[in-house]
Amino acid sequence: MTARSQPHPLGQAEPQVRPARTRSLSRRLSGWLYGRRGLFLLILLLPPLLWLGVVYVGSLFALLLNSFFAIDPFSGMVVPEFTLATWAELFTLANFDIIVRTVTMAAVVTVAAALIGFPLAYYMARYAGPRMKAVLYLGVMLPLWSSYLVRLYAWKLILAKEGILSWAAGATGTTWLLDGILGLPVIGGPSLSVSYLGMFLVFLYIWLPFMILPIQAALERVPKNLLDASSDLGARPGLTFRKVILPLAFPGVVAGSIFTFSLTLGDYIIPGVIGASRLFIGQAVYMHQGTAGNIPLAAAFSVVPIVIMAIYLTAAKRLGAFDAL
Amino acid sequence: MAAEVRFDRVTCAFGPVKAVDDVSFEIAEGEFFSLLGPSGSGKTTCLRMIAGFQYPTAGHVYIHGKDDTRLPPFERDVNTVFQDYALFPHMTVADNVAYGLMVRGVAKAERRRRAEEMLELVRLGGYGDRRPVQLSGGQRQRVALARALINHPRVLLLDEPLGALDLKLREEMQTELKQLQRQVGITFVFVTHDQTEALSMSDRLAVFNQGRIEQIGTPAEVYDRPQTAFVAEFVGTSNILRGPVTKRLFGVEGPVSIRPEKIVLRPDNEPAAGPDTGALATIAEVTFLGAATRYRVALAGDEATHLMVTAPNVLTAGQALPSGTRVRLSWGPETWQVLA
Numbered sequence: 001m002t003a004r005s006q007p008h009p010l011g012q013a014e015p016q017v018r019p020a021r022t023r024s025l026s027r028r029l030s031g032w033l034y035g036r037r038g039l040f041l042l043i044l045l046l047p048p049l050l051w052l053g054v055v056y057v058g059s060l061f062a063l064l065l066n067s068f069f070a071i072d073p074f075s076g077m078v079v080p081e082f083t084l085a086t087w088a089e090l091f092t093l094a095n096f097d098i099i100v101r102t103v104t105m106a107a108v109v110t111v112a113a114a115l116i117g118f119p120l121a122y123y124m125a126r127y128a129g130p131r132m133k134a135v136l137y138l139g140v141m142l143p144l145w146s147s148y149l150v151r152l153y154a155w156k157l158i159l160a161k162e163g164i165l166s167w168a169a170g171a172t173g174t175t176w177l178l179d180g181i182l183g184l185p186v187i188g189g190p191s192l193s194v195s196y197l198g199m200f201l202v203f204l205y206i207w208l209p210f211m212i213l214p215i216q217a218a219l220e221r222v223p224k225n226l227l228d229a230s231s232d233l234g235a236r237p238g239l240t241f242r243k244v245i246l247p248l249a250f251p252g253v254v255a256g257s258i259f260t261f262s263l264t265l266g267d268y269i270i271p272g273v274i275g276a277s278r279l280f281i282g283q284a285v286y287m288h289q290g291t292a293g294n295i296p297l298a299a300a301f302s303v304v305p306i307v308i309m310a311i312y313l314t315a316a317k318r319l320g321a322f323d324a325l
Numbered sequence: 326m327a328a329e330v331r332f333d334r335v336t337c338a339f340g341p342v343k344a345v346d347d348v349s350f351e352i353a354e355g356e357f358f359s360l361l362g363p364s365g366s367g368k369t370t371c372l373r374m375i376a377g378f379q380y381p382t383a384g385h386v387y388i389h390g391k392d393d394t395r396l397p398p399f400e401r402d403v404n405t406v407f408q409d410y411a412l413f414p415h416m417t418v419a420d421n422v423a424y425g426l427m428v429r430g431v432a433k434a435e436r437r438r439r440a441e442e443m444l445e446l447v448r449l450g451g452y453g454d455r456r457p458v459q460l461s462g463g464q465r466q467r468v469a470l471a472r473a474l475i476n477h478p479r480v481l482l483l484d485e486p487l488g489a490l491d492l493k494l495r496e497e498m499q500t501e502l503k504q505l506q507r508q509v510g511i512t513f514v515f516v517t518h519d520q521t522e523a524l525s526m527s528d529r530l531a532v533f534n535q536g537r538i539e540q541i542g543t544p545a546e547v548y549d550r551p552q553t554a555f556v557a558e559f560v561g562t563s564n565i566l567r568g569p570v571t572k573r574l575f576g577v578e579g580p581v582s583i584r585p586e587k588i589v590l591r592p593d594n595e596p597a598a599g600p601d602t603g604a605l606a607t608i609a610e611v612t613f614l615g616a617a618t619r620y621r622v623a624l625a626g627d628e629a630t631h632l633m634v635t636a637p638n639v640l641t642a643g644q645a646l647p648s649g650t651r652v653r654l655s656w657g658p659e660t661w662q663v664l665a
Contacts, residue, residue, distance in 0.1 A: 223411065225407050225408075225409065225411040226411050226413060228376075228378050228398070228405070228407070228411065229405070229407060229411040229412075229413070229472075230413075230424070231377075231378075231397065231398040231399045232376055232377075232378075232398050232399075232403075232404055232405045232473075233399075233404065233424050233425040233428055233472070233473075233476065234399050234425055234428040234429060234476065235399055235424075235428045236399055239428060243413075243424075243427075244413060247415045248414070248415060
């Protein structure tokens, strides 16, 4: 105790001076680490670095490496020698068709998701009250809480020839409309569940939340007074939307499109269950690495979405999508 | 002189709360007019009703003699400098300034030229290619000004534009704003909670309290002739005396306001300035303020009543009278004001 003639004003016991010896181990460790930022960061980042660096990047590299091998056409064994033969095979007409088909579907799904998602995200960010916003969040996220496969097979029932949609068309006397749509070339088919249109609808449904949430977050960050400033300077709401809201929300649209685009590019289950039983990239990878045993070609196919995403992001950056970040 | 802005019995209610309650006033053409008041007093809501961001729930707002009560902001000949500037972060400084011209469909080269001109006016020539984030607070402030002035509005609204700046910069901008206003000859409506700012810059000001205007007048009128206790205390500091003491000291009923610097304080042993113009008191507290000394004195015969007196330190700081000194207070006939 330190000597003091006055009693403590609050009448409490004076705090004991802690002797250095009783400092606990964790306390000393904290003190020791405090001055060693580099070591601290190393300890902090070691697990994620190991995971990302070795498991993730490492396996990607192995994939890339494999695509430069080829299989021996007689033995079916992978020959570990550098060759571009697998890549040449990728660009044969049949395989190239698969790539074009997948990329087209991914692009159409992305554009449609943006067109449908933006207004809802805009409403959520600008107009909805706290209660309405919670309901809409729940509405958008709820499908993500149930199994992807359950939702997929539910859609198969909705879209099937004897399914809910054709029943509803019959009940409302709009069978002619459904038939008309199914009669369209390329996107039509015998029924929605075996057409590109049906596959498009399911993709759109499954990935839409991934578009809405980033756009909503981006719109949420646009300060209200920027809109006031724009209209103060004479801009009608339409112009304010084009010149202020859209450019500032664009990073959100790009973020959403990265999800919808890459998820559609890589999916192999939906095209297997719904659609015109034409191959998509994911299915090709699945087939070549499984039944066909052509690991190099599967690897080459796997590299395609990565390359496409790289091109896509570069283009988005060129367009200034990330300027407002 | 024609009224540039006129409020005719304007009320603006948010649910049960009346942010602005039956307010009427006129702002003359070319005037620097301040709306002064504490936060939540309704001054900003009034500004937003001039801009068109908010419509009144009752009453009329006239701009240049036209009833613009329910005209959307983009149809009004009024521009605003926002509190936190509201610069478009995705545009260059020049594009921000030229936004109003872009909206009007002015050609790009012309836009560029006039934006640069405007930037020169606010002493930011050559900054056109930067982004708002690359500028300091004071510079952003000037960009916001240039952007709001480029369309030559009839009225420029300024919503606490100096609030985010540090003291030195704020004083600089006060002078600059005043100069700019004389230069462009536009009516300025300036919202602030800072009374020194309002006093030093305005031609006239309106003091707001709880959605109502307490007083309108020139800075000197408002300072020297406060009509209510709120004005006397919010604009500057004041001694407000209530009860029988006012009858004894000033010969009037009702509350009286007298500014601390208008009271002359002398040691009691010196001869009085004249009969019946003062009171005896004892110094209770002395505070050295640098340029002046502030005394808190207790009135003789009414010890519970304390007055603040500030005396300029004309000689040296050492002249200050010590606590406990008996003093005589006196004041001129025009220096005090009976309050409503």
